[in-house]
Amino acid sequence: xxxxxxxxxxxxxxxxxxxxxxxxxxxxxxxxxxxxxxxxxxxxxxxxxxxxxxxxxxxxxxxxxxxxxxxxxxxxxxxxxxxxxxxxxxxxxxxxxxxxxxxxxxxxxxxxxxxxxxxxxxxxxxxxxxxxxxxxxxxxxxxxxxxxxxxxxxxxxxxxxxxxxxxxxxxxxxxxxxxxxxxxxxxxxxxxxxxxxxxxxxxxxxxxxxxxxxxxxxxxxxxxxxxxxxxxxxxxxxxxxxxxxxxxxxxxxxxxxxxxxxxxxxxxxxxxxxxxxxxxxxxxxxxxxxxxxxxxxxxxxxxxxxxxxxxxxxxxxxxxxxxxxxxxxxxxxxxxxxxxxxxxxxxxxxx
Amino acid sequence: xxxxxxxxxxxxxxxxxxxxxxxxxxxxxxxxxxxxxxxxxxxxxxxxxxxxxxxxxxxxxxxxxxxxxxxxxxxxxxxxxxxxxxxxxxxxxxxxxxxxxxxxxxxxxxx
Ligand code: SF4
Ligand code: SF4
Numbered sequence: 001x002x003x004x005x006x007x008x009x010x011x012x013x014x015x016x017x018x019x020x021x022x023x024x025x026x027x028x029x030x031x032x033x034x035x036x037x038x039x040x041x042x043x044x045x046x047x048x049x050x051x052x053x054x055x056x057x058x059x060x061x062x063x064x065x066x067x068x069x070x071x072x073x074x075x076x077x078x079x080x081x082x083x084x085x086x087x088x089x090x091x092x093x094x095x096x097x098x099x100x101x102x103x104x105x106x107x108x109x110x111x112x113x114x115x116x117x118x119x120x121x122x123x124x125x126x127x128x129x130x131x132x133x134x135x136x137x138x139x140x141x142x143x144x145x146x147x148x149x150x151x152x153x154x155x156x157x158x159x160x161x162x163x164x165x166x167x168x169x170x171x172x173x174x175x176x177x178x179x180x181x182x183x184x185x186x187x188x189x190x191x192x193x194x195x196x197x198x199x200x201x202x203x204x205x206x207x208x209x210x211x212x213x214x215x216x217x218x219x220x221x222x223x224x225x226x227x228x229x230x231x232x233x234x235x236x237x238x239x240x241x242x243x244x245x246x247x248x249x250x251x252x253x254x255x256x257x258x259x260x261x262x263x264x265x266x267x268x269x270x271x272x273x274x275x276x277x278x279x280x281x282x283x284x285x286x287x288x289x290x291x292x293x294x295x296x297x298x299x300x301x302x303x304x305x306x307x308x309x310x311x312x313x314x315x316x317x318x319x320x321x322x323x324x325x326x327x328x329x330x331x332x333x334x335x336x337x338x339x340x341x342x343x344x345x346x347x348x349x350x351x
Numbered sequence: 352x353x354x355x356x357x358x359x360x361x362x363x364x365x366x367x368x369x370x371x372x373x374x375x376x377x378x379x380x381x382x383x384x385x386x387x388x389x390x391x392x393x394x395x396x397x398x399x400x401x402x403x404x405x406x407x408x409x410x411x412x413x414x415x416x417x418x419x420x421x422x423x424x425x426x427x428x429x430x431x432x433x434x435x436x437x438x439x440x441x442x443x444x445x446x447x448x449x450x451x452x453x454x455x456x457x458x459x460x461x462x
Contacts, residue, residue: 166425168427169423170427171427209425211422211423213422215422215423216421216423217423218423218425219394219424220422222389222393222394222395222424223424223425224427226395227425268363272363
């Protein structure tokens with residue numbers, strides 16, 4: 001398990017240009033593997049264009065109580081970037097006026113932003129249909145000041161989406177840190193106690209599964225069945241859906257791939273699993289991602305690679321949905337991660 | 352790279368066998384694909400059987416492929432190792448059970 005972010009370690013890959021250089025070079029520059037751009041051009045999807053905006057994804061900061069091995073955000077306790085109340089206010093203006101039906105709060109651990117609860121309360125008033133918080137679960141048990149979070153989520157009918165790499169302790173702790181599994185189980189039980197995740201409950205609790213290593217996720221429905229069975233039998237836990245997400249070769253996962261000499265094989269596997277029918281529904285086509293400092297991106301991954309939207313409107317303070325929607329989405333080789341197999345998005349498979 | 356009989360990168364080229372015999376290669380891959388679909392046995396169970404058999408036939412390509420497949424299907428390392436033991440037990444048993452033939456022959460030939 002990692003103990004510090006790449007940034008704190010002064011690792012080369014903390015710099016987004018270095019990551020892009022690796023992604024665009026080697027097996028792609030040699031022509032051994034086709035560029036993503038050429039692949040989607042073959043099926044008439046280049047340039048990739050947005051459809052109607054449905055989801056606003058707001059990253060309220062890179063601070064996290066965990067330092068997971070695969071984290072594409074390079075989040076951790078040492079990351080200090082967090083969204084200010086002023087930027088949140090600019091986001092609220094947009095939330096009030098947008099036609100997007102889903103608000104998706106992410107991080108780091110979004111709950112660690114000191115204005116998190118204020119923001120949720122304000123945003124909850126804005127008439128968004130699906131209000132998602134991406135919780136890493138352990139934060140709920142990290143320290144007393146977060147113990148009330150399940151009640152707080154319930155009060156605002158927040159849709160909780162939580163990461164759970166596996167239903168066994170060993171795999172979960174290896175990827176996310178010692179003790180993470182037990183804390184996650186406890187947090188899930190607490191959410192269940194409030195009614196979250198129960199079969200007929202409106203309090204939505206979904207889990208996110210992503211592989212703990214250099215391989216692609218298996219069939220989402222089969223994984224969901226296995227997770228449901230194991231968590232129910234072992235811990236009496238209920239949840240609604242399991243979203244299987246592919247790890248994108250960015251930040252700490254890229255570092256891991258290179259260090260473990262899996263990078264090339266992994267890229268081959270992604271390209272081999274390329275599924276043209278996933279392209280039309282990749283999440284950047286209906287999402288805008290907003291960073292802690294208010295910049296706009298096509299997705300959270302482009303945010304981490306510092307690839308700001310190709311539009312005149314680049315910052316939340318200048319937000320204009322019509323202008324923004326008339327843009328070309330910025331793509332690179334990491335996008336193969338969104339189109340491998342059944343495809344992958346923050347809501348699981350797309351094809 | 353040293354010259355060896357097995358090159359892990361060759362696994363990626365497996366599909367190319369159709370280039371020298373389109374019909375038979377395609378038939379094989381169609382059959383192969385069908386075999387591993389969910390059926391009376393789950394894809395997960397089939398993956399574990401494949402892993403055990405890979406060890407018995409000692410195919411390094413298949414061992415790589417079905418270790419990865421098992422990971423993709425959320426199969427744990429304990430389950431994988433148990434499957435290998437099942438293969439080893441059958442393989443060992445199959446060797447040993449021929450001991451009966453040896454004993455028969457020995458007895459027949461001996462006074
Ligand atoms: S993967 Fe999630 S929980 Fe883990 S370090 Fe990154 S943001 Fe935190
Ligand atoms: S990585 Fe981002 S830009 Fe690329 S396909 Fe996925 S969502 Fe779209």
